[in-house]
Amino acid sequence: MNSKEMNLKSTEVWDGNMANSQALRQADVDVIAAYPITPSTATVENYCTFHANGYVDGEVIMVESEHAAMSACIGAGAAGGRVATATSSQGLALMIETLYQASGMRIPVVLCLVNRALAAPLNVNGDHSDLYLTRDAGWISIDAFSPQEAYDMTLMSFKISEHPDVRLPVISNQDGFMTSHTAQNVTPLKDEVATKFVGDYVQLNALLNFDKPVTHGVQTEQDWHFEHKAKQHAALMGSKKVIEETFAEFKELTGRSYKVVEEYRMDDADIAIVCLGSTFETAMLAVDQIRKDEGIKIGIVSPRLFRPFPLEEIAASLQNVKAVACMDRSAPGGTVGALYNEISGALINSPSRPLVTNLIYGLGGRDMTVTGLKDIFRTLDKDAKDGKINGKIQTLIGVRGPALEYYDVEGK
Amino acid sequence: MNKPINEMGWDELVPGAALYSFEGDIDYNIAEIQPEDRFYSETSSQSMSVGDWRVIKPVWNSETCIDCQNCWIFCPDTSIIARNKEMKGVDYDHCKGCGLCVSVCPTNPKSLLMFEEYESVENALGKWPEKKKKGE
Amino acid sequence: MSTQKVIKNLKSFSTAAERFEGSHLLCPGCAHSIIVREVLNATNDNLVVSASTGCLEVCTAIYPHTSWDCSWIHIGFENSSTAMAGVETMNKALRNKGKISKDTPTPKFVTFGGDGSTYDIGFQWISGCFERGHDFMYVCLDNEVYANTGGQRSSSTPIGASTTTAPAGSVSYGEKRQKKDIVSIMAAHGSPYVAQVAPNKWKDMVKKIQKGFDTKGPVFINAMSACTTEWKFAPNQTIEVSDLAVDSLVFPLYEIIEGRELNITYRPKNIIPVRDYLGAQPRFKHLFTPQFEYIIDEWQRRIDERWVFLQKREEIRL
Numbered sequence: 001m002n003s004k005e006m007n008l009k010s011t012e013v014w015d016g017n018m019a020n021s022q023a024l025r026q027a028d029v030d031v032i033a034a035y036p037i038t039p040s041t042a043t044v045e046n047y048c049t050f051h052a053n054g055y056v057d058g059e060v061i062m063v064e065s066e067h068a069a070m071s072a073c074i075g076a077g078a079a080g081g082r083v084a085t086a087t088s089s090q091g092l093a094l095m096i097e098t099l100y101q102a103s104g105m106r107i108p109v110v111l112c113l114v115n116r117a118l119a120a121p122l123n124v125n126g127d128h129s130d131l132y133l134t135r136d137a138g139w140i141s142i143d144a145f146s147p148q149e150a151y152d153m154t155l156m157s158f159k160i161s162e163h164p165d166v167r168l169p170v171i172s173n174q175d176g177f178m179t180s181h182t183a184q185n186v187t188p189l190k191d192e193v194a195t196k197f198v199g200d201y202v203q204l205n206a207l208l209n210f211d212k213p214v215t216h217g218v219q220t221e222q223d224w225h226f227e228h229k230a231k232q233h234a235a236l237m238g239s240k241k242v243i244e245e246t247f248a249e250f251k252e253l254t255g256r257s258y259k260v261v262e263e264y265r266m267d268d269a270d271i272a273i274v275c276l277g278s279t280f281e282t283a284m285l286a287v288d289q290i291r292k293d294e295g296i297k298i299g300i301v302s303p304r305l306f307r308p309f310p311l312e313e314i315a316a317s318l319q320n321v322k323a324v325a326c327m328d329r330s331a332p333g334g335t336v337g338a339l340y341n342e343i344s345g346a347l348i349n350s351p352s353r354p355l356v357t358n359l360i361y362g363l364g365g366r367d368m369t370v371t372g373l374k375d376i377f378r379t380l381d382k383d384a385k386d387g388k389i390n391g392k393i394q395t396l397i398g399v400r401g402p403a404l405e406y407y408d409v410e411g412k
Numbered sequence: 413m414n415k416p417i418n419e420m421g422w423d424e425l426v427p428g429a430a431l432y433s434f435e436g437d438i439d440y441n442i443a444e445i446q447p448e449d450r451f452y453s454e455t456s457s458q459s460m461s462v463g464d465w466r467v468i469k470p471v472w473n474s475e476t477c478i479d480c481q482n483c484w485i486f487c488p489d490t491s492i493i494a495r496n497k498e499m500k501g502v503d504y505d506h507c508k509g510c511g512l513c514v515s516v517c518p519t520n521p522k523s524l525l526m527f528e529e530y531e532s533v534e535n536a537l538g539k540w541p542e543k544k545k546k547g548e
Numbered sequence: 549m550s551t552q553k554v555i556k557n558l559k560s561f562s563t564a565a566e567r568f569e570g571s572h573l574l575c576p577g578c579a580h581s582i583i584v585r586e587v588l589n590a591t592n593d594n595l596v597v598s599a600s601t602g603c604l605e606v607c608t609a610i611y612p613h614t615s616w617d618c619s620w621i622h623i624g625f626e627n628s629s630t631a632m633a634g635v636e637t638m639n640k641a642l643r644n645k646g647k648i649s650k651d652t653p654t655p656k657f658v659t660f661g662g663d664g665s666t667y668d669i670g671f672q673w674i675s676g677c678f679e680r681g682h683d684f685m686y687v688c689l690d691n692e693v694y695a696n697t698g699g700q701r702s703s704s705t706p707i708g709a710s711t712t713t714a715p716a717g718s719v720s721y722g723e724k725r726q727k728k729d730i731v732s733i734m735a736a737h738g739s740p741y742v743a744q745v746a747p748n749k750w751k752d753m754v755k756k757i758q759k760g761f762d763t764k765g766p767v768f769i770n771a772m773s774a775c776t777t778e779w780k781f782a783p784n785q786t787i788e789v790s791d792l793a794v795d796s797l798v799f800p801l802y803e804i805i806e807g808r809e810l811n812i813t814y815r816p817k818n819i820i821p822v823r824d825y826l827g828a829q830p831r832f833k834h835l836f837t838p839q840f841e842y843i844i845d846e847w848q849r850r851i852d853e854r855w856v857f858l859q860k861r862e863e864i865r866l
Contacts, residue, residue: 030641033634058639063630064676071627071673075598075634076620077521081642083634101623106428167427205430207619207635208648210439210594210655214432215614217622224611228429235427417612419710431614433569442617446565450617460571481562485750486787488581490570494562506570508575510776511784538660 001028001195004054013231016144016179019151020086020112020172021046026194027110027158030081030201031070037091038124039176040114044086058082070098070109077107078216080206082158084109088176089116092130096137102169104232105217108161109169111139112154113318114278116176118331123146125365126176128140128276128329131306132338138232140170140239141307147184150174152256155189156246158198162244164241167204168232169224173306177365178278181306189254197253227328233335236308243305260305261313265291269299271380272318274339275327276302279361279368286373296381303342315346323355323384325376329362336394336407356395365397417454431455446495462489466509468526470502471536478514483513499523520544552591552758560835561754564589567617573607577783579605579773579790580689582747587658587687588618592656592725595619599785599825600628603696604689604721622851623721629677629686632659636682657684663704664694667728669802678737678766685760685767688730691775706798708843709831716834723841726850727814734768735804743766743803743813748790752801752813759803772799780830788827797855798847802862810861822848 002025013311014022020043024032034044050056063069066087072085087095092113102109117123134141140160144150150172157170189197200381205214222226240260248257264284266272273283283300290296301317301324303310318324326344330339335341340358349355359376362368376397383389393407416465417422426432429465434442435451444452452458477499484494491507493500502513502524520543527536552750555561567588574581580603595618599605601821602729608615622633636657642648646754661670666688674686693711694700700746710716712721735742741763745753753771759766773806774789776782794814801814823844826832835843 031634031637033637035861055771057641057645058643059637059681061633061637063633064672064679068627068630068673068676071537071623071630072634072637074623075621075631076638076641078631079638081638081647083638086553097624098627103428104428105623161450180843205426207427207596207621208639208642210619213433213438213617213619215426215433215609215616215620218429218431218609218611218614220611222431224429227425227609230422231425234422376619391613429611431612441592442567443565443595448568455612455614456617457568457571457608457615457831458569460570460613462573467575474739481558481749484562485558485586486582486748488574488576488578488585488786489572490568490581495560497562501572508576510786510788511782512577515784518789526722528827543575 001192001256002055002057005191006055008188008190010187012186012188013183014147014151015042015181015183016147016150016174017042017114017181018046019147020154021050022188023151023154024084024112025050025056026157026189026191027084027198028058028082028195029084031061031073031091032058032085033061033069033076033083034085035063035064035069035087035091037066037088039126039180040086040112042180043112043114049252051389065356066095067098070095072108073254074098074102074105074107077109078105078207080203080208081409082201084112085288086112086114088114089118089130093118093133096133099134099137101217104228106167106232106235107169110154110157110161111169111171113171113173114176114180115173123364124176124354126178127363127365129331131173131402132330133274134171135307138168138236139241139296139307140166140168140236142170142172143276143302143304143306144172144174144179145278146179147182150179151186151188152254152258153197155194156250159357160239160246163242164202164203166235166242168235168239168318175277187254191265193253197250210274240305240308240310245350258304260310261317262302262304263317264300265297266301268297269321270297271323271377271384272299272301272313272321273325273327273376273380274301276306276339277329279327279329282368282370283373286370286377288365289370290374290377293359296377298377298381309342311346314343314375315350318343318347318354319352321354323357325357325359325380327359329359331363332394338392355389357383357389359397360394361397372398416436461505461506462508463506466507468511468531469504469507469510469529470504470511470513470524471527471533472508473523473537473540474499476519476521478519480518482516482518483524486512486516488512552761555590555754558710558750561589567595569615569617570640571613572612572615572621574603575777575783577776578603578784579691579747579775579786582786583689584660585689586747586750586753587757590754591656591761593653596632596655596657598622598628598632598635598659600661600670601625601696602662602665604660604662606696614862618776625665626673628659628661628665629670629674630746631676631680632657632684633680635685659684659686661686661688662695663690663692664702667730675737678734678739681765683764683766683767687769687771689773690770691773691778692727693778694776695775695778704730708840708847710834711781721834731768731770731804735807738807739768740765740806741803743797744770744772744801746772746790746794746799746801748787749794749801749814756803779833781828785828792820792825792828796820796822797851798822798825800855800858802858809865810858812858812862818832822851
């Protein structure tokens with residue numbers, strides 16, 4: 001635990017960035033190597049202020065690029081200690097090769113990713129393009145919908161990452177600006193309680209352990225590569241169990257309950273949307289209103305655990321609905337969105353065959369309002385009642401100009 | 413490690429493809445212990461041989477050798493064995509036959525010369541040239 | 549007085565217990581391993597070594613074998629320096645937190661990178677590490693090409709050399725650009741110690757390595773690595789070509805202290821013509837034709853000018 005404790009109030013008012021910073025501080029990180037980029041910058045700035053005022057015993061190095069930030073984290077993590085960094089968008093894109101390297105080398109690192117649109121055009125606001133870019137990098141990826149959740153997820157990320165059965169790096173996601181710059185009530189843990197929950201870092205194959213010299217970052221040929229990637233995949237898939245155990249332990253400690261797949265009013269839902277990030281909370285308002293006012297029985301599903309993808313739980317959550325709209329907040333790049341693909345992939349081998357559509361929305365920080373969501377719900381409800389997708393499979397929602405829709409339903 | 417690594421499945425490998433140089437933990441300073449007293453792991457390259465790279469090999473003549481250690485320092489393959497400031501011989505498991513040891517040997521005649529791989533050391537020593545006279 | 553072990557002469561140096569194992573996959577006659585052996589044998593301290601993607605990394609750590617008898621890390625092509633910065637910072641953090649006892653001697657942090665990594669793709673990373681002042685030694689293994697991928701040009705490739713991406717041909721004499729002066733660039737970062745070394749002059753090299761190990765802060769060593777495969781000479785000529793390089797002053801051996809004081813550490817008894825150095829390597833053979841011979845004269849003129857410059861700088865101590 002840091003030698004100087006910070007006396008937190010039982011309810012603080014923090015934005016998502018401060019939530020990250022406080023979780024990082026309480027986690028007693030040994031080395032943070034970081035580079036500033038909007039909208040994640042404050043995560044690092046707050047942490048540096050804590051450091052300058054003696055609240056952080058670990059080291060902070062401000063490196064010369066995001067690629068260098070993750071490279072230093074991998075080196076420091078391999079040396080044998082707790083490491084973390086934060087970034088967004090272009091910075092994430094710059095460090096992408098190092099993400100693959102970190103997970104392949106099985107180095108525990110926590111990355112606070114404040115989700116922001118990817119250029120071009122250049123845009124500093126919140127969308128999920130950077131989250132989607134990390135899909136195949138072999139990292140555990142968890143999504144927070146609010147500053148409270150950002151604090152909780154970032155804290156839990158260390159425990160998950162360093163677990164002996166996992167030893168994989170973790171991304172703690174939150175929406176840029178919508179979460180990172182929105183101050184809300186946060187109930188933090190006391191320093192001592194938080195540090196104890198995260199636990200001590202346990203070294204494994206540490207470079208600084210001279211009793212056991214170790215070679216990290218080898219080259220493999222065709223006779224060995226597959227075994228190591230298979231082992232990595234097995235660890236990533238198996239981490240779900242550890243994540244659920246960590247969620248359970250966290251609930252014991254705080255009363256806050258998290259699931260790998262979050263649901264809202266799915267028990268009696270006829271139709272559902274699937275989404276990530278702050279849209280989930282906006283949708284909760286829209287769902288309550290439309291149920292009350294128009295009797296449309298809609299629910300929300302979200303894969304809070306994005307990687308490893310909870311395919312079975314997603315399939316189970318959507319068994320009883322007649323239509324699902326998968327809402328992707330990222331430029332789709334010539335095909336259907338990631339959530340559409342992953343949800344459809346989950347449902348194809350299950351008994352249920354709901355109508356599945358893909359909505360592209362909110363790019364570059366464009367708001368998804370309660371009103372906008374209610375329109376989406378009405379369209380979805382009509383599809384369900386008609387027993388068919390009335391439009392095309394993919395629609396770009398809320399864009400000025402002629403309607404943009406793609407992919408006819410086969411056999412229509 | 414009980415099983416040779418080549419027989420291991422993905423589940424038995426060290427995560428991250430990390431490799432250990434030595435068996436178990438070491439409680440000594442490696443830099444103070446010569447290789448023959450170390451306990452190498454099977455994953456140290458020391459246990460492999462690259463001798464089959466050669467078509468010619470260096471043969472060492474201890475009689476003309478002055479232990480200058482030029483061959484020791486300039487061998488790229490750690491294949492010149494030096495102990496107690498004396499040249500002890502060539503490590504044929506690790507020697508690739510580059511011939512640098514011969515080119516840096518200062519004695520006349522040289523104390524290291526290249527011979528065909530199939531030539532026995534005994535025969536090679538029997539064929540050793542005489543001292544070169546000045547101007548030769 | 550060095551805190552490193554005393555190396556009086558080659559015989560006493562030969563008592564070193566090697567920490568770089570044989571049966572790596574480097575070419576027969578490769579200077580990289582001569583350099584690595586000299587560096588690692590110069591100290592008995594605990595070592596953490598990092599390397600960039602390149603000949604050294606690829607040939608010493610192909611699963612399931614490692615040639616390193618010390619902790620070693622490779623991440624990628626650009627970032628061996630930053631990897632070491634991370635290790636060095638973690639060491640600092642763990643010592644400050646008491647997780648590593650203050651009685652434990654500090655290990656030596658050594659990073660190896662080829663010229664491709666150092667001069668080109670990894671330059672920003674090294675610059676950042678040196679600006680931040682991490683306590684480590686960076687050794688550039690300079691063979692003046694991207695050797696591991698078959699000999700493409702780098703910004704270390706000297707003018708007139710034929711490489712696969714700047715080959716000599718009927719209308720081209722190969723590389724058109726001058727070699728980047730990496731030593732001056734690193735000295736300008738305020739590094740407390742930078743030096744140029746060659747493995748054939750082992751005594752000069754080991755002295756500088758030990759000085760580097762004794763220096764606090766980021767140390768840059770540019771090590772000439774004559775490459776039998778890409779410079780196209782026979783494997784047993786590596787030391788001979790290296791001798792030609794330092795004796796013709798193509799590769800002068802000097803050090804710069806605190807970015808200011810320059811010391812020339814090797815003055816050849818007989819300075820040989822640059823032509824002899826170029827003539828020993830088939831990568832320059834096309835220069836020995838009437839069409840391109842003027843390049844050799846250009847070379848000699850530039851080497852002469854630079855030697856005058858180095859001597860002047862040494863004189864004025866700035």
